[in-house]
Amino acid sequence: MDFLSKFPDKFFDLIIDDPPYGIGEDGEKNGTRSKIAISKSYVCYSGNDKDAPPKEYFQELIRVSKRQIIWGANHFISRIPFDSSCWIVWDKDNGMNDFADCELAWTSFPTAVRKFKYRWHGMLQENMKNKEIRIHPNQKPIALYGWLLNNYANPGYKIGSPHMGSQSDRIAAYKLGFDFWGCDKDKHYFEAGNIRFRQECFGETKTSKGTLVQASLF
Numbered sequence: 001m002d003f004l005s006k007f008p009d010k011f012f013d014l015i016i017d018d019p020p021y022g023i024g025e026d027g028e029k030n031g032t033r034s035k036i037a038i039s040k041s042y043v044c045y046s047g048n049d050k051d052a053p054p055k056e057y058f059q060e061l062i063r064v065s066k067r068q069i070i071w072g073a074n075h076f077i078s079r080i081p082f083d084s085s086c087w088i089v090w091d092k093d094n095g096m097n098d099f100a101d102c103e104l105a106w107t108s109f110p111t112a113v114r115k116f117k118y119r120w121h122g123m124l125q126e127n128m129k130n131k132e133i134r135i136h137p138n139q140k141p142i143a144l145y146g147w148l149l150n151n152y153a154n155p156g157y158k159i160g161s162p163h164m165g166s167q168s169d170r171i172a173a174y175k176l177g178f179d180f181w182g183c184d185k186d187k188h189y190f191e192a193g194n195i196r197f198r199q200e201c202f203g204e205t206k207t208s209k210g211t212l213v214q215a216s217l218f
């Protein structure tokens with residue numbers, strides 16, 4: 001709410017939000033539930049995914065943005081609460097296990113339901129040749145955010161993300177040339193996300209001797 005209150009009405013062309021869902025998926029459970037691959041345990045994040053944001057938060061989100069995509073809204077739709085013809089389905093192609101097969105996003109778009117299939121299950125990822133390092137228990141693939149931006153944003157859009165987590169959204173926005181504003185309440189994940197962003201986008205690696213930059217990127 002502090003972050004959003006800084007912006008005037010309809011400042012963002014598109015907010016892609018992935019708030020806590022209120023289902024206890026803060027990192028502690030990950031290590032024990034997978035049958036296909038052993039997932040790693042993560043540091044629990046701020047608020048422990050105990051509850052989704054309140055109704056007033058979504059009113060504020062809609063005040064500062066022209067369009068919205070809100071992940072996990074099937075868990076808290078009564079707090080938004082507007083009908084949508086255009087839910088987005090991310091099919092995680094994650095086999096038989098206790099995790100959900102798909103994730104759903106509510107959107108403010110007047111178009112039809114669309115599905116993005118992208119394998120994402122612990123060590124198993126759609127793009128095994130170019131695997132993403134996972135630093136956050138709820139990390140979504142950069143490719144998912146790239147697909148959203150390619151399909152739901154126009155060049156020049158200002159993009160917002162009030163719950164950045166691992167910063168996959170920031171990385172996709174940067175690589176596609178969008179201006180981006182984001183925050184995360186958790187200091188550990190905010191710092192880890194910043195390091196991941198700089199590594200992915202600027203080729204930076206921190207070592208005991210300082211920061212190295214991968215020259216082949218330039």
Ligand SMILES: C[S@@+](CC[C@H](N)C(=O)[O-])C[C@H]1O[C@@H](n2cnc3c(N)ncnc32)[C@H](O)[C@@H]1O
Nearest residue numbers: 018019045138139140163164165166184185186
């Ligand atoms: C579902 S995760 C986001 C995952 C992200 N989409 C990704 O790909 O990594 C929710 C994030 O919201 C953060 N968070 C929890 N409460 C918050 C608050 N009040 N304000 C900002 N961030 C918050 C958590 O630290 C967590 O990183």
